[in-house]
Amino acid sequence: MTVATSHRHRKVAEPRPPLALKQSRLPRWTLPVLALVAVGAGCGIGLVAGLDSTVQWGLIAALLFVLATYLLTTAVEGTRQAKDRLATSAVWTAFLLAVVPLASLLWETVARGTKVLDGYFLSHSMGTLPDALPGGGVYHAIIGTLEQVGLATLIAAPLGLLTAIYLVEYGRGRLAKVVTFFVDVMTGIPSIVAGLFVLSVWILILGFGPSGFAGSMALAILMMPVVVRSTEEMLKLVPNELREASLALGVPKWRTILKVVLPTSIGGITTGVMLAIARITGETAPVLLLVWGAKTINNNPFDGAQQSLPLYVFQQWQQGSDASYDRAWAAALVLIAFVMVLNLVARGIARWKAPKAGR
Amino acid sequence: MDYSTSPLSETPPPPPAAASVSGRTVRPGDRIFLGLSRGSGVALLVIMAAIAAFLTYRSVLAISGDKSNFFTTLDWNATGTEPKFGIAVLAFGTVVSSVIAMAIAVPVAVGIALFISHYAPRKLASPLGYVIDLLAAVPSIVYGLWGALFLVPHLSGLYGWLDDYLGWTGIFSYSNGAARSLFTVGILLAIMILPIVTSVSREVFLQVPRMHEEAALALGATRWEVIRMSVLPFGRSGVISASMLGLGRALGETMAVATVLSPSFLISASLLDPGGGTFAQNIASKFSEADTFGQDALIASGLVLFVITLLVNGAARLIIARRKEYSGASS
The missing domain is CATH 1.20.5 (Single alpha-helices involved in coiled-coils or other helix-helix interfaces)
Known part of the structure; x- marks a missing residue:
């Protein structure tokens, strides 16, 4: 402002300096330079103070950067802009803060998991191998997971699908409202509670032993509400005109649902079921209570303890030797890969089969 | 309709x-x-x-x-002729770790959601949302393994630092053991619920009517003012319900807690030192050595957990239902 007035001092007619249409702004290079300085200062402080964690260096640098930007912007551009900058920095920091652990999680799993992951690992069980020795594999766990998840899907998918059809196509009145409410309630059941329920009925009251099937019942309880929710959403996307056209041609309602509504939404429904499968594949707690975990191959899910991938990870971690840690990481990698592939394929199907006339 | x-x-x-x-x-x-x-x-x-x-x-x-009060006993001994067990320690541990998780996760998740919906370059935004959704699918046991073998060793430095400067509060005193404490559990739970809270919040932020934002911009608002005046008020209930969903997960999380925490049956003011327990973790770690009565005792604690999560989820649903009415009226 002072510069402006001194520049225009000859125009005597103006008592006040003209209102600047353009605010004074920081040059574009300020922020990158500040960021560099902050990172440098963070590393410097970290080195001098002898902090051994690089995460702490990063935090110090971030704090310095935010403070410096705020002060500088307040001085040059005013408080409102400074607050805006502060918010921008905070949002970026939040993002970077979250990326660090999540990226580290994936990186560690891949880096440590590939150590023992090979064909032998995938095709052999633990057998009688002592846990502290290297060797052994996850074949029995893969078999167990596939069978348990398969059985759970066989129970939960039809039930969930039919429930969703009831809610969308038939549901009016009190029963539908109650079912909707309890689907929501069921979504929030902790996995260990589902496990405890099957434990109390199947094992404590009916007196059966641990088996893959007991585990899949608990998994089915966890899977059902997810299937209902996603299928419901998909059925609601089917344009009503399709139903009305079919009904107007004299097609019975049940055939309309089977031949018109379901084929239209089949892509979305498949996606929902696959995402639900991906979710229950990673569940450990009910499997721990109901399947117990065997070291050898048990192909029969209805009799005797089995193994499953997440439980295998947990038990190998419990053993606490270097060899078992390696196996735990490798199994975790197999598990993540399985879940991710399911997710990607499911989302691929969703995109490929998306209803053309949705919403 | x-x-x-x-x-x-x-x-x-x-x-x-x-x-x-x-x-x-x-x-x-x-x-x-x-x-x-x-x-x-x-x-x-x-x-x-x-x-x-x-x-x-x-x-x-x-x-x-149970030969002693189920709600106040600071012990879990469900075997023998004089079984004495209570959920006081578990309730304390569950609540404290979940509160820590929420305190860390919710602000960060809102930040990431805002980043994806309003700050990130357009080309980056939708792949980022995709990645966040994928991360929500990572099984909890993998978080547990990572927490126990990677996070715990890396936190002792931070805890020592916290002890130096905040140790006098009692909450942050730390005696140089392995960092397998309730606070670590809270941090790990925060990382675990980040993706779900983020993805729900992002959905809500993306639904903010474009007109609201443009009106604010036309009045000369900065980006932050747009967010404060139009995005956050619109998204508030959505963020609350997202956090409640995350809280429900944190409360019921089993394996990540069971791998990271080194449990003990006492309530200690110091959150950085190992000890404490949560409902789900206690069930998972006590199960293998429990007889039938012991399993019943664990089921009783599971019932308490069930009721708590029901209440939390119910509250979340109520808020969502309210919001539906609100957005239906305004759009």
């Missing part, structure tokens, strides 16, 4: 052959299909009722055999 209330879908026009019989024919196929689908809806209700009934039944067996 949709077909469910439309008269057309209510009674299908009968085909010519059936028209002569009556105005309302119900075909056997329709009856079977309705029966099947209604039956599975009812089956779902039966399962829920059975869960509540059987858990309560086994819990009553356990609590009536």
Whole structure:
């Protein structure tokens, strides 16, 4: 402002300096330079103070950067802009803060998991191998997971699908409202509670032993509400005109649902079921209570303890030797890969089969 | 508003052959299909009722055999002739770790959601949302393994630092053990619920009417002012319900806690030192050595967890339902 007035001092007619249409702004290079300085200062402080964690260096640098930007912007551009900058920095920091652990999680799993992951690992069980020795594999766990998840899907998918059809196509009145409410309630059941329920009925009251099937019942309880929710959403996307056209041609309602509504939404429904499968594949707690975990191959899910991938990870971690840690990481990698592939394929199907006339 | 209330879908026009019989024919196929689908809806209700009934039944067996107060005892000894167990420590640990998780996760998640919806370059935004959704699918046992073998060793430095400067509060005193404490559990739970809270919040932020934002921009608001004046008020209830969903997960999380925490049955003010326990973790770690009565005792603690998560989720649903009315009125 002072510069402006001194520049225009000859125009005597103006008592006040003209209102600047353009605010004074920081040059574009300020922020990158500040960021560099902050990172440098963070590393410097970290080195001098002898902090051994690089995460702490990063935090110090971030704090310095935010403070410096705020002060500088307040001085040059005013408080409102400074607050805006502060918010921008905070949002970026939040993002970077979250990326660090999540990226580290994936990186560690891949880096440590590939150590023992090979064909032998995938095709052999633990057998009688002592846990502290290297060797052994996850074949029995893969078999167990596939069978348990398969059985759970066989129970939960039809039930969930039919429930969703009831809610969308038939549901009016009190029963539908109650079912909707309890689907929501069921979504929030902790996995260990589902496990405890099957434990109390199947094992404590009916007196059966641990088996893959007991585990899949608990998994089915966890899977059902997810299937209902996603299928419901998909059925609601089917344009009503399709139903009305079919009904107007004299097609019975049940055939309309089977031949018109379901084929239209089949892509979305498949996606929902696959995402639900991906979710229950990673569940450990009910499997721990109901399947117990065997070291050898048990192909029969209805009799005797089995193994499953997440439980295998947990038990190998419990053993606490270097060899078992390696196996735990490798199994975790197999598990993540399985879940991710399911997710990607499911989302691929969703995109490929998306209803053309949705919403 | 949709077909469910439309008269057309209510009674299908009968085909010519059936028209002569009556105005309302119900075909056997329709009856079977309705029966099947209604039956599975009812089956779902039966399962829920059975869960509540059987858990309560086994819990009553356990609590009536408990020789001390189930709610205040600071011990878990469910074997022998004088079983004494109580959930005080578990309730404390569950609440404290979840509160820590929420305190860390919610602000960060809102930040990431805002980043994706309003700050990130357009090309980056949708892949980022995709990645966040994928991360929500990472199994909890993997978080547990990472937490126990990677996070715990890396936190002792931070805890030592916290102890130096905040140790006098008592909460942050730390005696150089492995960092397998409630606070670590809180941090790990925060990382675990970040993706879910983020993805729900992002959905809500993306639904903010464009006009609201443009109106604020036209008044000369900065980006932050746009967010504060139009995005956050619109998204507030959505963020609350997202956090409640995350809280529900944090409360019931089993494996990540069981791998990271080194449990003990005492309530200690120091959150950085190992010790404490949560409902789910206690069930998972005590299960293998429990006899039938011991399992009943664990079921009783599971019932308490069930009720708590029901309350939290119910609150979240209520808030979502309120919001639906609100957004229906305004859009």
